[in-house]
Amino acid sequence: MRPTDLEALERFSAAIGREPAQVQAAGGNTSLKAEGILWVKASGFWLADAETRDIFVPVRLDRILGGIARDLADPVSAAVVGEANPMGLRPSIETTLHALLPHRVVVHTHSVRTIALAIREDAEALVASRLHGLRWAFIPYCKPGLPLTRRTAEALRQRPADVLILGNHGLVVGGDSLGEAESLLEEVERRLDAPAEPAAAGDLTALAAAAAGLNLRPVRHERAHGLAMNERWAAWCSRGSLYPDHVIFLGPGAVLLPDTGEAGRVAVAAAAQRASKLFILPGAGVLVPTDTTPSADELALCLALVMERVPADAKLRYLTAEDEAELLSWDAEKYRQALAQARQGG
Template structure:
């Protein structure tokens, strides 16, 4: 693990550090030699050749963050497989629940009997929980992961390879007042589907469309994403890249920086000063006295992020709603816009931020109550705290129970910034109504996934271990990590610090604890990395 330098992770309020935003339009990553090598390797291990090819193409899509983020999107291939009894079946191998497209293995594309799966789209009514159960009954391997909730949709599309992504550029176009007009003008031969909640209802809607027009070339789902498909895996992949690039080119014709900058304090405090105040404002009392429920932060800033958070109307466009509906599962309907901090006035900022958090929570409770009543009640409210905090003059913070969760929220927030910024450059970003976003946030299938994550005793806590590169210090770091804490290892030997951090998954910090300035620098780094 490479050591982090102070300026890499802890910029001042006036410095712009790059996040995950990628400049320039996406390019095809297809490489025939890589495809042959991967396919040969998997086939040599007994993997179906179609499935091996599908694994390669799925990874290509999953490694482009402007297409897919953290479990989003899905792919499939139709092929033949033999079950444990030697019987040959026509199957759909589709991305399984819990698998990430960028790192997927063949096991992450479970095989489902094709004909009975496709037939489910003609059932008049089916709850999503019953759909999941039906799909499990059709698995060739009973121990395989749950097929995607959109497996039925993949099954009814009349092509061997099907690709689905939540392209930032496509969503920037669909989420406009004239979004459908923009899409039809840019892609006249593409079938456009109005927004329908993912799952069974969407499969039914596509089934109806296919009955009326059985040979679609592509599908664009308003406020959701894009499907490409072909019997040739290269063609389906190329269509995805070409269409998303065309969408990017259309957005490039708009204003690159559409937001008017607000008047900010003459000097903003550094991230290491702001982050602990954000973390403190989000903390909530627990049943254990003196041990509040804390959160871990992940800070991001870039030219695009700063233009977004520094906009005069950020409290408007940042709170209209998420870019994609599934983002509500991770970062709620929208994030919190904090007041702009001024250097030397941190107490004022802390008080204003705490008030903003209280207001956000109260509004979230009201949002839950009105939508729970609409949905018939019986739902359990999630905690009302934001998962993204936008700080004018500084950047944004992802908020999570762990560093990993916080990074996921920060990644999604960056995608949100990108989608809204590009959409505002050509018009006005329009999110789905809160009712639709609520239905996704409280979708029973997705909430069940999140509920499975158990917290260890030191989850949400941050620990610094001095002399952590060896001996008792290293043992302590291992123990703290095993109990769920985010750990920073401090030691004077750079090489040993790197090795210890690599072994434990901790943050490496070179520090001479006999030098006050070195200790202060180390504390700043940890505050920037985890929030305090």
């Protein structure tokens, strides 16, 4: 039952999964359609592990599409090929989107080059000037999963597209072969790229001292500490959340710490009530709670990589409080967080 070219998709998935400018933690997903079966990445698993773990789930394509047409609340669960899914993995949150698109191979990433444009108020106009000549569509932000699939279906009824720019979310490309999808991904990345503004290195000595006093820890990626070394970036990050996976793994927005003393401790306690987990200590670096998973480190790095590519005059569009609440209370995302705890021992 396993298609012969699934192995090639696994190699490709692992490669992009190891590239933090393309995929972070359990974000992103890939799929392959073969003989009526959609092989899609399992929810909560890392694309980086695709060559070492069995992370693709087979689902019956006609059942998913039929469920979407009938507006079922869950078109996916009953479509899983149980006998070929011995571990009982859940298909990706975006399985319906992969099924909807007509392409044999679909690749969805949280490309920082795309996000740096997709979080801007003028995102669609900026993308239009760069993707001229390609078949593309801009999909304004909506909750991932079925709402995104339905919004995409509306857009595709207007005109077909091989490239989707998801507002405040990421990138989707599709092709009739893996080679075609890979080439298109590279082309879109090239067109959307922008110079990265370098950031000063964090003060890791001061950060370590602050972490001990606040019951936090420094994030593991040195480049992420650049968020604390650029006043504009720190201010932008403190104003709200810019894309879904930030909310899932770091909570809403980011917190600017006033100091490392009593005021800082009060700020950390208040943030815990809001489920915010990213703390920026200006002039020093970035901290997270000691019990956060490696996914939090990857998303902190993602935010730094995005900020590096946003020009000073940009006007950003943030997720609303309602958007954040939907993500924080979503059962599917709680499942992803539980798997993040299990990976690498937490």
